[in-house]
Amino acid sequence: MFRPRPPRLQYYNLPQHIRQLITAKRRAQSRWQRSRYPSDRQHYDSIANELRNVLSCHRSARYDNYVSSLSEHDKSLWRATKRLLHYPNVSSPLRRADNSWARSDKEKAETFASHLRLMFQPLPDSDPVNTSRVLEFPDYPLPLSLPPPPFTPSDVSFQISRLPTQKSPGYDLITSQVLKNLPRRAIIFLTYLSIIPFFERPTFPCCGNLPISK
Template sequence: MTSYSTHWDHDWTSFRELVNCKLDPKVSLKTENDVDVATKIFTTTVQECCWLCSPETTERPSQCKVYSEEVRAKIKEKRRLRRVWHTSRHTSDKKALNKASRELKVLIAEANDVSLQTHIENLTATKATNYSLWKACKNFNRPLHHKPPLRKQGGGWARTAQSKAETFAKHLSEVFKPNKRVSDVDESDIDSILSQDFQLDRHLKLVTPGEIVRQIKCLANNKAPGYDLIDKRILEELPRKGIVYLTMLFNAIMRVGHFPELWKVSLVTMIHKLIINYYIYYL
């Protein structure tokens, strides 16, 4: 899923026109910094054009409960008594506030019961209410899976969402590291061999716009996009200038020998393995 609206609602003609206006293929790509800057320009331009050509999404109606006039009057009375007690700090004012709080809880509970009863009475199994009865009942038999806490590396348990996220981040930062050298190799020898004339291996061929288009068509459909939110459909709608810009960028990456920092960013989603819990439970 992307943060853009549904793809079939996009104005792709305007998208291509905006990309043609914003992208300038005449860009210098000689250094690592040039490659990083060009990558950022391409990514932000495509994102901005997508957002500009996406229709505005309608906001969902508020799910706030609407209480009766009696409940709203009791809420105002409770707030008034609370201000009085905060000013005076007298025992009688505190008792009046507590009494109003208890009465308000009873009124809210009664209003919620009436609202629930009305909702249940309106549930049907017909298409007129979009099969509301089955949608309300489908969660009854669904098992509730408890997510256990995580054991920290230094001891203790990570129970909150923030603590779990920090534990996962620390673990992944230690796992995803460059491989250690197996032997001590002098890199100067490698550089001298690569700089020699009459290399046995041919140099890599330059990427062509046609090759970029073919590879985009070979991408899998309905795949979640990366951190930049650019998926296959957006790449397919790129105009000629966008394909040429991307071709120049790929050729510069191979020529300079530097992969853009922006394309190294990824979003990792940790998925709880429920199957392991089932095995442990039944064993």
């Protein structure tokens, strides 16, 4: 039979004589653990049994007071009834592909994995010619056009100073804070690396084809 449960007991809410018994029990237990004398063990068992009986009587009286204090005006009776009638939800077993039940955690995990594997499949390619053209487009050379306007290390430093500091790094794992602390010689070298490869082979870099993961 289920009973409405009163609030949990706390040490400082106990009466003075029960707290004194708890202190005496702890001291007797500590003394017996140090000495291992039979007399100390007997004294400890006596105090522990007395404390157990006193706590049982105190809980019984406290429960009687709690039940008698329930009222429908302050919603305490409704809360106790709701706590009494609350049952935990039990997860039902899953049915596998062979119509058997997955009961253990491992079987449930394997069933979920196989279900998600079947659900999340790539869509069929309806136009393979267009797909291959899109995949090969980054490797095509750029059309002939006017050369880009020249830029100096000062322009590179200005663009670096405008970078936000709260953004995560890109594929090269270099943060904007690192770029802002580069010396002047590193800025010049970075400008050289930015100009020369573009004129030698005007194509997209390989890292431009990779997905961006944030």
